[in-house]
Amino acid sequence: MKLWGGRFTKSAEEWVDAFGASIPFDQELVHEDIEGSLAHVSMLEYCNILTTEEASTIKKGLETLKEKAEQGELEYSVENEDIHLNLEKLLTDEIGPIGGKLHTGRSRNDQIATDMHLYLKKHTLEIMDNIKQLQQALLGQAEKHVETIIPGYTHLQRAQPVSFAHHLMAYFWMLERDYTRLEDSLKRLNVSPLGAGALAGTTFPIDREYAADLLGFDGVYDNSLDAVSDRDFILEFMSASSMVMMHLSRFSEELILWSSQEFNFVELDDTFATGSSIMPQKKNPDMAELVRGKTGRVYGNFVSLLTLLKGLPLAYNKDMQEDKEGMFDTVTTLEGSLKIFSGMIETMNVNTGVMEKETHSDFSNATELADYLAAKGLPFREAHEVVGKLVLQCIEKGIYLLDLSLEEYQTASPLFEEDIYEVLKPSTVVGRRNSAGGTGFEQVRSAIKKAQQKVQEK
Ligand code: ARG
DSSP: OOTTGGGOSSOOOHHHHHHHOOHHHHGGGHHHHHHHHHHHHHHHHHTTSSOHHHHHHHHHHHHHHHHHHHTTOOOOOGGGOSHHHHHHHHHHHHHOGGGGGGGTTOOHHHHHHHHHHHHHHHHHHHHHHHHHHHHHHHHHHHHHTTTOEEEEEETTEEEEEEEHHHHHHHHHHHHHHHHHHHHHHHHHHSEEOTTOTTTTOOSSOOOHHHHHHHTTOSEEOSOHHHHHHOOHHHHHHHHHHHHHHHHHHHHHHHHHHHHSTTTOOEEOOGGGOBOOSSOTTOOBOHHHHHHHHHHHHHHHHHHHHHHHHTTOOSSOOGGGGGGHHHHHHHHHHHHHHHHHHHHHHHHOEEOHHHHHHHHTSSSTTHHHHHHHHHHTTOOHHHHHHHHHHHHHHHHHHTOOGGGSOHHHHHHHOTTOOTTHHHHTSHHHHHHTOOSTTSSSHHHHHHHHHHHHHHHHTO
């Protein structure tokens, strides 16, 4: 007999029940569901809707279920559809029919919404912490590599050399925005739907604020229809998560490129790489590739939920049961990817020698040369032309700008003097870019300091 079986004369076949059931996945919410129920009972007692004796019997029963859940001893059934009905059934098995009083003034609709809020609050905080750890890992590497210079790229063509720390810190600031986005979402997430009932509130003299307070919420939803049908808080989380993954995916792409033989800028630690079953020489950046790959499912979960909600009339509709698996999956993917990344960055070996050599084998100091002429009064456009010709001359000879003789320089423009050789050194090129937010060493050092402060405040 179903818990709601009163108005039914026939029961569904097992396979139909299985199609409608959410217990295979919403058992993930067992702790949140019990926590929500405990607060609900306390509130019912506080409002004299249940006697103290009734409330304490129910609470004891719930505590027993909690322990059993922790031991993995609860047995769920598909016949009882979801985590809410399963727990109610297990509770009455435990304490008798009085367990049936738990659901007074409550519906599964406000119950599930409450569970999801509790779950997502916990995991948003965890993910924020994971972001912080990754930021710390980045800071650790950045501190060591302020004066390590790598080619900087636009269009994946060598552009201007930059401090490796500056490059790494770009990801720090992306993650900082991600962190604050999640932090901001907590304001809207930390509101209690409990007490909204099925959709219209209840006739019982409940105190929603009281229960909300027990659950650590900052307040309650103002509208009962909105409370049970709102899933914006999950969408906000998924949208912020999509951006986190987009950032990690771009970073992955760079790590993968950098670990290739062609770049050879970094070597990922053995503990974050894998071999090939056939090619003995291989060391593959699998973890970075996986993070890049997993970005797809996080976007997918976001778009799925948006699509799920777009045509739904108020208030609760069973369609909304489909909101859970994507949310769980996004949480698991984010937590996993961020942890992997922290480890990968912390243990990454930086091939400073290769970077150094590479910054001497390109034309990424060409802008500096044009700036040099412009600083001496030549209109920048003309300076650009002069240097462009010099680059062409080098390409024809198979040399770089530092290899041209002073005579060749002065033939191109009498403004060139001996000091150009110092000016053209990658370390000078980088070191002098001290405009705010630039790659100059002073700028990078002060950016790192500012970033450390941000992390310490968390
Ligand atoms: N298992 C349901 C879900 O996840 C819980 C809410 C069900 N409410 C209802 N009236 N069928 O959405």
